[in-house]
Amino acid sequence: MPESPAQVTPYQVLGVAPTVDHDELRRAYRRKLRETHPDTGGDAVRFAAVQRAWQKVGDPADRAAYDRGASSPSGSAAWPTDGSSSTWASGSxxxxxxxxxxxxxxxxxxxxxxxxxxxxxxxxxxxxxxxxxxxxxxxxxxxxxxxxxxxxxxxxxxxxxxxxxxxxxxxxxxxxxxxxxxxxxxxxxxxxxxxxxxxxxxxxxxxxxxxxxxxxxxxxxxxxxxxxxxxxxxxxxxxxxxxxxxxxxxxxxxxxxxxxxxxxxxxxxxxxxxxxxxxxxxxxxxxxxxxxxxxxxxxxxxxxxxxxxxxxxxx
Incomplete structure (x- = not known):
């Protein structure tokens, strides 16, 4: 099922722009881990969200797939990219x-x-x-x-x-x-x-x-x-x-x-x-x-x- 367009993106969770390079993305991930880790006074829900975000874009291949429209490391589509059959595009x-x-x-x-x-x-x-x-x-x-x-x-x-x-x-x-x-x-x-x-x-x-x-x-x-x-x-x-x-x-x-x-x-x-x-x-x-x-x-x-x-x- 397509993910909701209202959901925050991994980049938003990590606090970076979608255009950052991989090194900057990794630094943002580590920084967010420290900020949200429950053992250091962070929030467990936010900590889990940071981990899920990294799973989607932490690997360059997964990140490229996500940017094309995939929602998971397995490459499954977040939504159909063919406008003729897309739920988003067709309106049904x-x-x-x-x-x-x-x-x-x-x-x-x-x-x-x-x-x-x-x-x-x-x-x-x-x-x-x-x-x-x-x-x-x-x-x-x-x-x-x-x-x-x-x-x-x-x-x-x-x-x-x-x-x-x-x-x-x-x-x-x-x-x-x-x-x-x-x-x-x-x-x-x-x-x-x-x-x-x-x-x-x-x-x-x-x-x-x-x-x-x-x-x-x-x-x-x-x-x-x-x-x-x-x-x-x-x-x-x-x-x-x-x-x-x-x-x-x-x-x-x-x-x-x-x-x-x-x-x-x-x-x-x-x-x-x-x-x-x-x-x-x-x-x-x-x-x-x-x-x-x-x-x-x-x-x-x-x-x-x-x-x-x-x-x-x-x-």
């Missing part, structure tokens, strides 16, 4: 190209579309090449771009990967992607209607660990003033008012492994309820609902779907 996960023999969920809108457009604009402006930039998804280019730009691409990929999971839920579900809730609120990445209710989802990938603190999502590369859950609740309420529907819950979807428990209930005091969960938990969550979630009947579901179809606007 590889599983979405597989043949499906059973009915899939109804999907509307373009997942990740707005984020990809933003990424393409930013990367072209930063590179100074405008529309003539040959490959905006070139691994070396992406890795050298500022964090803000890489996070935008990671956001697009996260939305696309979530949409692949949602498509496999089956014919009992309807999904609207990249929805504008109106009232100048942030967009809703995915609006999902199914037997357990109506949910607003936000897909995130900040390239590191995620936790829940004081009713909000926190972690690496989240801003101090960011409020992803509160923002999503406001957007869901705005759309609910315009469509005359009520959301059952909202959820922040994060990459598997980034959340320790893989599922966090933020609190039932909210309306709608709020959750944070790993992407692989999403199908079970939407099919089972929470403990007190009633099953939505066919007539009620049809009415909600009709109202949403009339009210939904895409970004």
């Amino acid at each position: 996960g590889s599983t979405s190209r597989q043949q499906h023999t059973r009915p899939r969920a109804r999907l509307y809108g373009h997942p990740g579309g707005a984020a990809r457009e933003t990424y393409l604009r930013l990367i072209r402006e930063w590179a100074g090449r405008g529309p003539d930039l040959p490959d905006p998804y070139d691994p070396a280019l992406v890795r050298s771009a500022p964090l803000e730009i890489r996070l935008t691409l990671a956001k697009a990929i996260a939305e696309e990967e979530t949409s692949v999971v949602l498509a496999d839920l089956g014919i009992g579900f309807t999904v609207w992607n990249d929805v504008d809730p109106g009232r100048d609120e942030d967009k809703i990445d995915h609006v999902v209607l199914g037997p357990t209710g109506l949910y607003a989802l936000r897909s995130e990938d900040r390239g590191g660990s995620v936790s829940v603190s004081r009713g909000e999502v926190t972690g690496e590369n989240f801003g101090d003033r960011e409020q992803p859950i509160r923002s999503l609740v406001r957007s869901a309420r705005a759309l609910g008012r315009s469509a005359r529907v009520k959301f059952t819950g909202v959820a922040i979807i994060v990459p598997d492994g980034s959340l320790d428990s893989e599922f966090e209930e933020v609190g039932r005091a909210r309306s709608p309820e709020a959750f944070v969960l790993g992407r692989s938990r999403l199908p079970h969550f939407l099919r089972a609902g929470s403990a007190d979630t009633p099953i939505v009947g066919g007539t009620e579901s049809f009415e909600v779907r009709t109202r949403l179809q009339a009210a939904v606007r895409f970004v």
